[in-house]
Amino acid sequence: xxxxxxxxxxxxxxxxxxxxxxxxxxxxxxxxxxxxxxxxxxxxxxxxxxxxxxxxxxxxxxxxxxxxxxxxxxxxxxxxxxxxxxxxxxxxxxxxxxxxxxxxxxxxxxxxxxxxxxxxxxxxxxxxxxxxxxxxxxxxxxxxxxxxxxxxxxxxxxxxxxxxxxxxxxxxxxxxxxxxxxxxxxxxxxxxxxxxxxxxxxxxxxxxxxxxxxxxxxxxxxxxxxxxxxxxxxxxxxxxxxxxxxxxxxxxxxxxxxxxxxxxxxxxxxxxxxxxxxxxxxxxxxxxxxxxxxxxxxxxxxxxxxxxxxxxxxxxxxxxxxxxxxxxxxxxxxxxxxxxxxxxxxxxxxxxxxxxxxxxxxxxxxxxxxxxxxxxxxxxxxxxxxxxxxxxxxxxxx
Amino acid sequence: xxxxxxxxxxxxxxxxxxxxxxxxxxxxxxxxxxxxxxxxxxxxxxxxxxxxxxxxxxxxxxxxxxxxxxxxxxxxxxxxxxxxxxxxxxxxxxxxxxxxxxxxxxxxxxxxxxxxxxxxxxxxxxxxxxxxxxxxxxxxxxxxxxxxxxxxxxxxxxxxxxxxxxxxxxxxxxxxxxxxxxxxxxxxxxxxxxxxxxxxxxxxxxxxxxxxxxxxxxxxxxxxxxxxxxxxxxxxxxxxxxxxxxxxxxxxxxxxxxxxxxxxxxxxxxxxxxxxxxxxxxxxxxxxxxxxxxxxxxxxxxxxxxxxxxxxxxxxxxxxxxxxxxxxxxxxxxxxxxxxxxxxxxxxxxxxxxx
Numbered sequence: 178x179x180x181x182x183x184x185x186x187x188x189x190x191x192x193x194x195x196x197x198x199x200x201x202x203x204x205x206x207x208x209x210x211x212x213x214x215x216x217x218x219x220x221x222x223x224x225x226x227x228x229x230x231x232x233x234x235x236x237x238x239x240x241x242x243x244x245x246x247x248x249x250x251x252x253x254x255x256x257x258x259x260x261x262x263x264x265x266x267x268x269x270x271x272x273x274x275x276x277x278x279x280x281x282x283x284x285x286x287x288x289x290x291x292x293x294x295x296x297x298x299x300x301x302x303x304x305x306x307x308x309x310x311x312x313x314x315x316x317x318x319x320x321x322x323x324x325x326x327x328x329x330x331x332x333x334x335x336x337x338x339x340x341x342x343x344x345x346x347x348x349x350x351x352x353x354x355x356x357x358x359x360x361x362x363x364x365x366x367x368x369x370x371x372x373x374x375x376x377x378x379x380x381x382x383x384x385x386x387x388x389x390x391x392x393x394x395x396x397x398x399x400x401x402x403x404x405x406x407x408x409x410x411x412x413x414x415x416x417x418x419x420x421x422x423x424x425x426x427x428x429x430x431x432x433x434x435x436x437x438x439x440x441x442x443x444x445x446x447x448x449x450x451x452x453x454x455x456x457x458x459x460x461x462x463x464x465x466x467x468x469x470x471x472x473x474x475x476x477x478x479x480x481x482x483x484x485x486x487x488x489x490x491x492x493x494x495x496x497x498x499x500x501x502x503x504x505x506x507x508x509x510x511x512x513x514x515x516x517x518x519x520x521x522x523x524x525x526x527x528x529x530x531x532x533x534x535x536x537x538x539x540x541x542x543x544x545x546x547x548x549x550x551x552x553x554x555x556x557x558x559x560x561x562x563x564x565x566x567x568x569x570x571x572x573x574x575x
Numbered sequence: 576x577x578x579x580x581x582x583x584x585x586x587x588x589x590x591x592x593x594x595x596x597x598x599x600x601x602x603x604x605x606x607x608x609x610x611x612x613x614x615x616x617x618x619x620x621x622x623x624x625x626x627x628x629x630x631x632x633x634x635x636x637x638x639x640x641x642x643x644x645x646x647x648x649x650x651x652x653x654x655x656x657x658x659x660x661x662x663x664x665x666x667x668x669x670x671x672x673x674x675x676x677x678x679x680x681x682x683x684x685x686x687x688x689x690x691x692x693x694x695x696x697x698x699x700x701x702x703x704x705x706x707x708x709x710x711x712x713x714x715x716x717x718x719x720x721x722x723x724x725x726x727x728x729x730x731x732x733x734x735x736x737x738x739x740x741x742x743x744x745x746x747x748x749x750x751x752x753x754x755x756x757x758x759x760x761x762x763x764x765x766x767x768x769x770x771x772x773x774x775x776x777x778x779x780x781x782x783x784x785x786x787x788x789x790x791x792x793x794x795x796x797x798x799x800x801x802x803x804x805x806x807x808x809x810x811x812x813x814x815x816x817x818x819x820x821x822x823x824x825x826x827x828x829x830x831x832x833x834x835x836x837x838x839x840x841x842x843x844x845x846x847x848x849x850x851x852x853x854x855x856x857x858x859x860x861x862x863x864x865x866x867x868x869x870x871x872x873x874x875x876x877x878x879x880x881x882x883x884x885x886x887x888x889x890x891x892x893x894x895x896x897x898x899x900x901x902x903x904x905x906x907x908x909x910x911x912x913x914x915x916x917x918x919x920x921x922x923x924x925x926x927x928x929x930x
Binding site for chain 2: 219220291292295296298299305309312313315321322327328329330332335349352355369370373376432434437444445448563564565
């Protein structure tokens with residue numbers, strides 16, 4: 178491989194913790210972050226549960242040290258918080274010392290402010306500073322400004338696979354020698370918009386989500402931000418950097434089946450996994466753990482299960498979905514699960530697929546339901562989104 | 576490294592750009608502050624039922640991409656890469672308004688389904704049954720350029736041989752009225768708008784779609800080669816010159832090697848100073864402007880790129896686009912520079928296909 182893609186830092190904030198250690202601790206303890214909402218002003222607050230981060234916007238402002246008149250919607254608050262952790266963990270002092278990019282991702286951007294002030298903007302001048310914070314790209318600008326990045330900053334939005342694609346693009350730019358260092362990941366805050374959108378599609382459960390269970394009823398929405406720092410081998414050697422893991426494979430494909438539903442045979446997902454294997458040069462048997470997309474919607478888990486069988490045949494590696502911990506964090510999901518995949522490699526552990534009871538009728542795939550300790554060298558992580566967007570990442574031990 | 580040829584283009588804008596030709600017929604509008612893109616006859620590209628269902632951005636994206644693919648004689652590309660600053664605004668607003676007005680009740684999912692930023696790219700893929708790589712970039716005024724960076728990378732590293740890349744943005748009522756509220760759009764009735772001699776802040780807003788077939792081989796339809804794309808999140812006016820010089824240096828060029836520079840002036844008195852800075856490098860170079868014809872939107876550079884490709888192919892710069900009186904022949908290298916309100920700066924370098 179001409180240019181290996183090293184991961185040298187990671188940062189996360191999710192409903193199970195405000196940093197990497199807290200997230201790891203919750204995963205090990207089996208402590209879910211799915212609760213009733215404390216902050217969302219929705220008529221569904223008594224019937225639905227969410228993977229909500231228990232910090233108000235004001236508390237996040239203080240943690241970030243922002244001025245009172247800042248323009249950050251919640252997505253940017255979460256994004257800046259997680260990205261700053263990743264940069265710090267990577268030991269980066271002077272961010273523009275080498276060409277450093279930011280590729281972020283989000284699905285809602287500043288929607289929380291837009292829905293709060295939709296009509297009020299016309300009467301109240303003081304809040305109008307948030308009008309331009311609606312657009313997805315602006316949240317990346319805010320995160321880049323917070324980190325002090327001056328250079329290549331862009332945003333990917335492909336629904337629930339967004340962060341995987343941001344990570345993939347970053348890796349490709351490093352491999353091609355276009356960037357020496359890039360911060361990649363995603364952020365999405367809970368919003369009334371997405372809650373009602375998914376609710377109108379009837380894919381939200383009124384209980385806790387149960388991936389790969391025959392009686393699964395749908396997903397819990399969550400919010401999170403997670404970023405990883407990718408660096409070239411050149412930077413790693415020059416600065417004698419500690420490498421957390423390598424990004425060894427990636428693939429994106431389109432199901433081209435339906436705007437929101439996945440094909441029953443999982444064609445797009447199958448193609449994405451196969452592409453990731455091609456890039457990595459790994460054998461099927463090299464994969465020690467699959468961190469599944471596993472949203473617990475009837476459609477996803479069937480399609481993904483079929484795709485996993487298409488790729489792995491009868492020898493399906495140990496797999497689990499961590500969505501019962503965090504809920505489905507949309508554009509951030511793949512970067513949250515990238516952090517979990519790296520933690521699995523670092524600690525030689527498979528995190529449990531909570532809430533599973535009954536195997537699905539359609540196949541005999543059983544997820545790992547308890548914490549499992551075993552040597553882990555390679556983790557495959559799937560993320561799929563609306564618009565048939567299917568992405569796979571493979572992480573490997575350093 | 577593989578060369579990157581642009582072999583087919585489709586452009587929908589406030590001008591008649593869709594039917595072929597190169598601005599043979601131009602509408603100069605100096606009074607309106609919002610332009611609508613001219614709708615082509617969508618029936619040639621989309622079924623009647625879908626035409627009724629789809630928002631304008633999706634329709635423009637499908638029609639422009641079909642046109643480009645047909646011109647390049649490509650059936651199914653290896654990858655589809657879309658840029659959109661604001662995404663599917665019309666459906667987003669529709670769903671959000673329904674949520675607020677009906678207090679989260681009686682909602683149907685249709686507009687939510689179509690509101691995600693990657694709807695245009697997904698619908699193009701669905702129509703073509705294209706199962707390849709499908710990315711959507713949403714980063715303000717460099718949304719299209721991010722897609723071009725990606726496309727260039729795919730060709731250079733041989734990840735793909737045929738790529739459909741483009742930009743699309745649609746206007747929508749609520750967002751336009753918010754933009755008017757904060758002065759992003761010029762105030763009405765302040766006299767004729769002169770993009771080159773701005774007196775007032777804000778820009779004329781519009782919408783459109785431009786899609787480009789980018790391939791690793793030259794064809795009879797080739798317009799030019801895409802040589803390099805550079806972007807930067809933010810710059811001070813005083814940094815513009817070094818930004819451009821560094822980009823040219825990286826490509827082993829000097830300002831005098833550029834035969835035409837295409838500038839994104841939008842007539843905003845507060846921000847067009849960036850272009851004045853850039854011009855100082857190109858005082859002996861033909862300068863081109865275009866937003867007086869297509870208006871401003873996050874992916875308005877799709878119109879600019881369409882313009883630049885025609886200039887290279889036809890070796891002529893229509894009078895209506897000329898910003899200065901300098902002429903140069905042959906036109907072998909064209910550089911585009913754009914930004915929006917001091918953010919999302921981009922440089923795109925095109926070469927004549929025979930160069």
